[in-house]
Amino acid sequence: MRPLREALAGFRRAPLLCGLSIGAVGLSLVILGLFGLVAHNIGAAISDVERRVEVVGYLLDDASPEQIRVARRELGALPAVEEVRYVSKTEALANARRDLVEFSNVYGDLRVNPLPASFHLRLREGFRTPQAAAGVAGGLAAYPFIEEARFGDEWVERLFSLRRLATGTAVALGSGFAIVAVLLVGTAVRMAVLARGEEIEIMQIVGARDGYIRRPYLVEGAITGLAGGLVALGVTRLAYIAFRTRFAGFDGLDGFEALAWLPDVWVGGGVLAASALGMLAAAFSVNREVGRAYGA
Known part of the structure; x- marks a missing residue:
């Protein structure tokens, strides 16, 4: 004291x-x-901004509900994946009509939905790197019913x-x-x-x-x-x-x-x-x- x-x-x-x-x-x-x-x-x-990094895989139209369910479960179990969101063809068209107002007339007159269903994979913290995103995209593209997988490699690298x-x-x-x-x-x-x-x-x-x-x-x-x-x-x-x-x-x-x-x-x-x-x-x-x- x-x-x-x-x-x-x-x-x-x-x-x-x-x-x-x-x-x-x-x-x-x-x-x-x-x-x-x-x-x-x-x-x-x-x-x-990094939390918005996603790997997107576009599905072929002949993908079955069972294939989609199994793939969604397997992708969600990957260490690098935080969340798997499935967007159906109907939801993709609704999103396009809402977000792309300038093309609303075009999408409104369609009789056949040209947009594919897709998987949106959000990555966990610590895996939001170009290498990790490329690895997840490669695994996603390996499924036979995935037409294309992309993650915006240039944007992620920047x-x-x-x-x-x-x-x-x-x-x-x-x-x-x-x-x-x-x-x-x-x-x-x-x-x-x-x-x-x-x-x-x-x-x-x-x-x-x-x-x-x-x-x-x-x-x-x-x-x-x-x-x-x-x-x-x-x-x-x-x-x-x-x-x-x-x-x-x-x-x-x-x-x-x-x-x-x-x-x-x-x-x-x-x-x-x-x-x-x-x-x-x-x-x-x-x-x-x-x-x-x-x-x-």
Whole structure:
């Protein structure tokens, strides 16, 4: 309890300096929080598109109900397949009339339905790659009553490339922002420790042990980092709310209303990491200050 009491006493003795330190820590982490918010939503958007990846197999007209039933059961048991949906010829024509309005007159005058029945296979997460989709399409095409199986290989390849590019960019930029945040947090906490260098020297003169001297500063650094992390969290949340409110209802921008907030794990981990970072920065600074006093 003594380290906590002395850390709180240190905040009371120099509230302005402590406030500046917390503000500096918070502002340095805001950039990282905003980047995390953008990266999370980009990743969620790509994942949403990936969930729509399907392998489609078109059936011959002479496929029997028993063949369809057996094939549907076997395809649904594949490790890569999440869902198998069968679209009959009648349903395919109804979908075409609904979705292709410009051809409604053509489809409305038909006496014979020219559209084939089809299987639509949705892939599981982790199997939405060009290789996995090609493998499922090959297995589907092996059935003798399947006329053609396709999955839009060029589109899937581009989507997979976009995922790799987004991941690489996020790692590179996130690492850069994290390094800058670490340096700024370390500088802010170090300034607070250096401002009380005389206090450390006096404690050494009266015979206080190093551990006795360091512990209050470690607690103070942890509290400073925690407070700065909460400030960054609050500013990031306000920016998120303001952004959604600003673009809500704009024509063509309805997607902004679906922007997702950061996952709870990210939020909790970020605040705890800020606290740990503040404590590490305080440990480094007070160790240097204690060593300098001994050297003097």
